[in-house]
Amino acid sequence: MERAYLDNAATTPVRNEVIKVMINTLKYSFGNPSSVQHSYGREARSIIEESRIRVAKNIKASPDEIIFTSGGTEANNLVLKSSISDLGVRHILTSKLEHPSVLQTVLYLSYKYKVCVNFIKIQEKGMLNLNHMEEILKKNDAKKTLVSLMYANNEIGNLLEIEKVIFLCKKYNTYFHSDTIQFIGNFPINMEKLSLDFATASAHKFYGPKGIGFVFIRNNILKKIKPFLIGGLQEYGIRSGTENTHGIAGLSEAFQLCCCNFLRHIKKIQNLKLYCISELKKIIPNIIFNGLSSDIDKSIPSILNFLYPTKKDHLLYFHLDLMGVSVSKGSSCHSDVKKESHVIKSITNRYLLNKMMPIRISFGIFNEKKDIDLLIRALYKINKQKNFS
Template identity: 80%
Template sequence: MTRAYLDNAASTPIRDEVVKVITHTLKYSLGNPSSVQHSYGREARSILEESRICIAKNIKASPSEIIFTSGGTEANNLVLRSSVLDLGIRHIITSQLEHPSVLQTIIYLSVRYKISVDFISINEKGILDFNNMEEILKKNVYKKTLVSLMYANNEIGNLLEVDQVIFLCKKYNAYFHSDTIQVIGNIPINMEKLNFDFATASAHKFYGPKGIGFVFIRNNILKKIKPFITGGGQENGIRSGTENIHGIAGLSEALRLSCCNFASYIKKMQYLKSYCISELQKIIPNIIFNGLSSHPEKSIPSILNFLYPTKKDHLLYFHLDLMGVSVSKGSSCNSKKKRSHVIQSIITDRCLLNKTMPIRISFGIFNEKKDIDLLVKALQKIGK
């Protein structure tokens, strides 16, 4: 059966070049990077630090600001928990659109450590109200505050107006954490120009291996962070444990390859998205695109989210899968829920929600026009 994989926001296929790097590292790098007394350990250490340098170079950061983790969820947890425990954060500002690894961790911290939490108002397109954000910051100016907002939403693709957030954080002396998991490796990012205090990344979102990611922590903050995992003192003393050398090497190679080809990849993604929008409009009268996903200048090129009129409820995705089309209703971490918390946050019309199902299409560099054609044909069959 011909298949179309259109769930790249959940996980991307791994590149052949990355597989080669991982395989070579697994086969020939047998040393522990902390065992620098012999050549095997020093070789592993060299791979680790060269990878760190490569990653830092591609996001315009210092190598010492890169701390490796098991992925995006751990990276977000590290930032949020360390901010409360080590930086003395007593107030967190976020939105209802964040990833579960952010929202659930914030809820836990608010209960466990009596941290006050405010959610920025959003409209039906998922646009944040920055006047409301400033009101919240002003009201809590005497509390140590962390603002946690994702750069590109993983369900509706909205791009955050980061310059506005950075301006307000600086004005009110708040720390800024951005979940950049859909951004790093997919669009250019420059930490020299963006005044983020923390940012997070996961390799399997940009054609690298699963189970490896990193957190960016600004150097002036890094020295204040105590061990998140204790033991051997690896990763600047923050995350103990023998580093995943083959995963790190694969992450580094995946990021390097993406950064070398951003212009062509973004152009391709924009074409696929534009074509998909026009084809969907032909078969679905008055189609509703969620958030700003259909606005090319205000959303990430790889994500398109819309409401599909159907009575098949959650079986819609299985019907599409049987026809060879892989899509999702939103974040894979929310797959057990009937409705995405993001969609429920921006669509207040319950009647509309009951008559439709959200479909998230997320494009990747290996997708072609024929994948969209297969999706459209499958939707037409389901609609009959």
Template identity: 75%
Template structure:
């Protein structure tokens, strides 16, 4: 049976070149990178530091600004929790459309540390209300404030107007953390030109291994940070204790290197797939409703398209029908695996009456997808509609 994998926002297939690097690292570089008194340990340490340099070079950062983590969730936790204890943050400003690793963490922080949390109003299509954001910043000035907003939404693909956030954060002396997990490795990011204080990344979103990621911490903040999540050792500048995942770090570095050497071709290919998918969905689902700005090629990340599938009654087996017919899609974030629960992002931006007659579908494209994968998706959409399974 023909199959099409269209859930790249959840995770991407790992590159064969990355697998080769990881395999060689596992086989030949097994030393503990903290055991610097012998060659085995020094070789492992060398792999980590060379990887750190390559990663930093690709995103135009300094190597000491890169801290390795177990992935995006830990990276977001590290930034948010460390900021409270190390930087004395008194208020966090965020939105209801963030990933759960941000939302649940800020709520936990607010309960444990009595930190105020303010949510920015969301306008139509999931667009940030910057006037409301400025009102919050103005109200809290001169308190120490951390703004946490994702660069590209992982469900509806909306791109944040980061220049407006930079301006407001500078104006009110606030720190800016961005969950860039859907961006780094998929869209070029230049930290020398983008004044983020913190950004987070996860290797398995750009054709690398799961269980490894990193957080970028601006140079002037590094000395102020210390471990508050995993304590015990002095690894990663004392910010993240624990023996490093050497083969994972090597795989992350290799995956990011491949991404940066092929960005223009890959982005153009994925944009064409997205535009083709939009045109085909418009032809088979009259008046199809696209969520957020996902159908706007200039205002959303190329890899994500989210739409509402029309139904007569709720059938939570919809996604399994697609899978049984050979197409892997999603109803939203893979961190919310309850098929009966509408995504908090879709719920926040969609009219409840419309939601009662539809079900959200997230399609996410990757570099290994081809036009035939979209054709199979459309064929399955037609079959499901024709059989009136819903």
């Protein structure tokens, strides 16, 4: 059966080149990277440090600013929890559109450590009200603050007005953490020019393996961070535990391949998105796109989110899957199909949500126009069956 995988925001397929590197590492470089007394350990250590240098070079950072983690969730947790315990942060400013690994951690820290938490007001289409952000910062300027906002929203694709946020963070002397998990590996990023204190990434969002990611921590801050996992000196003593050598090698290879082909990949995915928008408009009159996902200039090319006119049919996604099309309703961290996305609920009125179902399409470098054609045929068929049932 013909199939179309259009859920790349949840996870991307692993490149063949990455699989090859990982298999070779598993087979020939199996030593413990902390066993530097012999060549097996030193070879594994060399792979990790060369990978660190490679990643750092591609984001214009110093190698000692890169800490490997088990993925984006751990990286976000590390930043948020360390900010409270090691940097003296007593106030967190974020938004209700963040990933659960940020929102749930912030709520936990608020409860356990009595940290003050404020949420920036959300404007039309999911844009953040930066005037409100400044009001909050001005009001809490006596408290050490961490601002945590994602660069590219994982459900509606909105791009943060990051330069304006950085300006405000500098003005009010606050730390700035950006969840860049949908951004890093898919867009170029320059840490020399972009004044982020923390940034997080996950390999499986850029055609690498699951279970491996990294956090960028600005050098002057890294020196203040105490061990997040205790029991060893790995990852500069911040994250103890034997390193995932083959995962790190896979991440490094995937990242390098993406960084070498940014312009070509971005252009291809933009064209796919424009084509998909055009085709959807043909079969769904007055289609409603969620957030800024249909705005090429204000959203990432890989994500398109819209409301499909149907009653609460939670089997919609399964119907599409049976027709060979893989899409999602939103973040893959919400496995309950019946549970509404907190992002979509925040930006869409209840009347529309009672009549329509959100569909998130996310494109990748392996997609072609034929995948979109299959999606359009499947939606058209479902719509026809619905009208005649």
